[in-house]
Amino acid sequence: MNIYFLVEGDTEEKVYKAWLKYLLPELTRIGLPHQVDNNNYYLFNAKGQPGIIDRHLPDAIANIQEYSKYNYLVICLDAEEVTIDYKEQEIYKCLKSNNIDLVNIQFHIIIQNRCFDTWCLGNKGIYPLQPEISPLLDYTNYYDVSLNCPEIMGKLHFNTHAQFHKDYLRELFKINNLKHYKITNEVIKEEYLEQLIARVQNETEHLPTFQTFIQFCNMIKTKLSKQL
Missing domain, CATH: 3.40.50 (Rossmann fold)
Structure with a gap:
């Protein structure tokens, strides 16, 4: 094979x-x-x-x-x-x-x-219980990707969907005290992949x-x- x-x-x-x-x-x-x-x-x-x-x-x-x-x-x-x-x-x-x-x-x-950042938004483990500061609070009020499928999210006021999805992910990483440039280093971990797999097993339309x-x-x- x-x-x-x-x-x-x-x-x-x-x-x-x-x-x-x-x-x-x-x-x-x-x-x-x-x-x-x-x-x-x-x-x-x-x-x-x-x-x-x-x-x-x-x-x-x-x-x-x-x-x-x-x-x-x-x-x-x-x-x-x-x-x-x-x-x-x-x-x-x-x-x-x-x-x-x-x-x-x-x-x-x-x-x-x-x-690819859209997929990464599917990890529920990186979400705070209640976002309290902007812009993450604004992003969540616009579209809560912890509850809704990230793939059908719009682009808010950004020029492209990719720009918004990347920035949404960046803000989530900030909340978790992770640097944006280290996003890939987090995503390659087995536990991150397991969170994404769990998401689609539990919410099969996502x-x-x-x-x-x-x-x-x-x-x-x-x-x-x-x-x-």
Whole structure:
């Protein structure tokens, strides 16, 4: 079982690497795509959009076709200001314009709606019992993500959803005496991932795109167990 992950940026590279260690410890990360053997995964950081779709997706498929040992290609990227369906159509339009045939490639798209920080807002363990100071109090009054699905939250007065979701998360980390630049260092911890998984188990309509990632990992876990 071998998987080729194409992720959007630095945060995803660091977090997915950590989370895969917890979720799929049977897989070993390799540094270069040609090193693939058995029960490996390769993870490529595309350094943002639109390059992840326009340039690196065709390159990833070319690598998979060349080395022929990969079972899955998984692309992970933010929805940003468009719908999940629109972002998926962007991907398929790229494949069509490059005359790429996905025959023999099991292709999975994981959209982070709206962005990776949105997923991180699903951890109920970082919420105070009652926010008392602004801007967190204003944010909670506008939309309480401890009670409602973070993925459908608006953008308040910010220019983009991602800007607001990132700032909301930043303020929550401040309340917990954590520096914003250390958010990734917290999110990579197993207990943070466990909080997110508990959220979607208890509130099954919340964080549907995060659930897509977990469902993919569970599916791979099942297939790996059958190899034994």
